[in-house]
Amino acid sequence: QKEVEQNSGPLSVPEGAIASLNCTYSDRVSQSFFWYRQYSGKSPELIMSIYSNGDKEDGRFTAQLNKASQYVSLLIRDSQPSDSATYLCAGSYNQGGKLIFGQGTELSVKP
Amino acid sequence: DVKVTQSSRYLVKRTGEKVFLECVQDMDHENMFWYRQDPGLGLRLIYFSYDVKMKEKGDIPEGYSVSREKKERFSLILESASTNQTSMYLCASSFSGSRYNEQFFGPGTRLTVL
Numbered sequence: 481q482k483e484v485e486q487n488s489g490p491l492s493v494p495e496g497a498i499a500s501l502n503c504t505y506s507d508r509v510s511q512s513f514f515w516y517r518q519y520s521g522k523s524p525e526l527i528m529s530i531y532s533n534g535d536k537e538d539g540r541f542t543a544q545l546n547k548a549s550q551y552v553s554l555l556i557r558d559s560q561p562s563d564s565a566t567y568l569c570a571g572s573y574n575q576g577g578k579l580i581f582g583q584g585t586e587l588s589v590k591p
Numbered sequence: 592d593v594k595v596t597q598s599s600r601y602l603v604k605r606t607g608e609k610v611f612l613e614c615v616q617d618m619d620h621e622n623m624f625w626y627r628q629d630p631g632l633g634l635r636l637i638y639f640s641y642d643v644k645m646k647e648k649g650d651i652p653e654g655y656s657v658s659r660e661k662k663e664r665f666s667l668i669l670e671s672a673s674t675n676q677t678s679m680y681l682c683a684s685s686f687s688g689s690r691y692n693e694q695f696f697g698p699g700t701r702l703t704v705l
Contacts, residue, residue, distance in 0.1 A: 512691045523681055523696040524634075531691055568634070572692040577622040577641065577685050578649075579694055581634040 483508050486569050486582035495591050499556040503569030503582055506550070513545060513552045514579065516568040524568055528554060559589040594618070595697035597682055603703045610669040612700050614682030621687035623665035624694065625649075625657065627678040634681070640665055641687065672704045 483506045493499045505513070512531050516524035530536045530543040530552065542555040552571075556563055569582040598613035614623065624639040626649075636649030638657040646657050654676060658666045665684075669676055679701050683694040 514693060516696075521701075523699040526693055526695060529691060529693055570694075577687055577692045577694075578624075578636065578639065579692060583633045 482506070482582075483580045484569055484571050484582040486567075486585045488583075488585070489566075490586040490588055492588045492590060493559050495559060495561060495589055497559050497589075499559045499563065499587055499589070501554040501556075501567050501569070501585050501587065502551060503553065504551045505571050508573065509571035509580060510573060511547065512572040513543070514570045515541075515543060515552075515554045516570060516581075517563075518566045518568060518584070520565075556587075559587075561589050561591050563587060564589050595682055595684055595695055597680075597697040597700050599700050600698060601701050601703075603705065604669075604672050605705055606673060608669075608672050608704075610672050610702065610704075612667040612669075612680055612682075612702070614665045614667070614684075614697055615663050616665075616682075616684040616695075616697075617663065618684065618686070618695075619662065620684035620695075621662070622685040622694075623659065624683040624685075625655075625665065625667045626681045626683065627651070627676075628681060628699075629678050637667065672702075674704050676702065677704045678702060 515528040518524045528543040540557045544553045566584040570579040595616045625637045640659045656668045682697040685694045
């Protein structure tokens with residue numbers, strides 16, 4: 481099992497819909513999780529961090545963490561074509577400052 | 592805002608050349624990281640540093656070395672560039688005092704080795 485695993489894409493949703501991105505993690509990964517957005521040819525940009533069980537909302541983005549089931553998700557409401565990008569899930573190791581990244585899920589929002 | 596800068600956006604080098612990639616951050620972060628990103632392989636950690644003059648190997652250190660003489664600057668060195676080192680290189684930094692370990696990335700350097 482990969483330490484951080486994302487559902488394979490590409491994921492295609494119509495404009496205005498909710499996009500749901502999912503990520504599971506292994507025991508080696510700690511309790512801090514991050515979602516990065518990466519546009520083609522650009523570097524990853526941190527968009528959400530979540531540390532506690534439950535939901536965290538920021539504008540159109542909601543991150544959800546379920547420690548018992550070891551999954552973290554990102555919901556994007558009212559999806560826009562500008563949300564089209566690859567989304568990387570990352571978790572921190574139980575010690576140190578290293579992160580382990582998933583392979584990324586490509587999201588395409590169709591007008 | 593955290594700012595991480597990298598010396599070049601695009602770089603073309605010849606096989607066997609010594610290549611230096613520079614990364615500078617302006618937020619007084621203790622931790623700095625070098626990754627490479629390749630299609631289908633995701634982000635892979637090359638080296639990281641928790642403090643000045645300290646370095647730790649990541650998952651793929653072979654063919655690379657690093658230098659951290661000042662807190663704000665972390666250099667990646669390709670001792671003798673090879674074509675399989677053609678990649679996107681990403682630098683990141685984070686604050687060691689944070690329990691959350693958020694990393695912030697520079698714009699990346701796309702290196703082509705001919």
